[in-house]
Amino acid sequence: KNEVEQSPQNLTAQEGEFITINCSYSVGISALHWLQQHPGGGIVSLFMLSSGKKKHGRLIATINIQEKHSSLHITASHPRDSAVYICAVHSGGSNYKLTFGKGTLLTVNP
């Protein structure tokens, strides 16, 4: 069983829809990242959070440490949001290693 599980694996939405991607992890963590990977392969860091909620534009990320769960929400989705969204966690200590989920492929149709 992976330490980081994402759902769904694939998600297709119509432009304008509200989207939620979920991430559950089984280890104690110091921080959780949400990353975006476009078809070219490059990765953009969207959020890093260790508690509560963060918002940037149409993106919102929440984390519940007790439940070991995080969600990434996209409001008013747009075709340019189409990408793979990856959840990754730091297990803590001086080790900066990340453990990655397998990613969620989001396709937003116009």
Add this chain to the structure above:
Amino acid sequence: SAVISQKPSRDICQRGTSLTIQCQVDSQVTMMFWYRQQPGQSLTLIATANQGSEATYESGFVIDKFPISRPNLTFSTLTVSNMSPEDSSIYLCSVGGTYITYEQYFGPGTRLTVT
């Protein structure tokens, strides 16, 4: 934040040859990492590039296959040696530990195809 560039962005190589990937950061960073992403898979850490000392490799990765250099705090190289088709992947450089603990930034990746 840190801005990272990688060269080359993509390459097609013949089996048995080697390719060196460069990673350049626009600021001095403590931690540099090299990841591999095989087709349809998640990212896997290859090694942590340490400035002034040997890289720290993860289980399943060895220095002879993936030699790494880190001559200063802004630059690193990863060489994929004696390539086989199984090495076809995206290779990503990332950096962390700049201003805020646990923040990481990723390069644009190098898409390698081995024929």
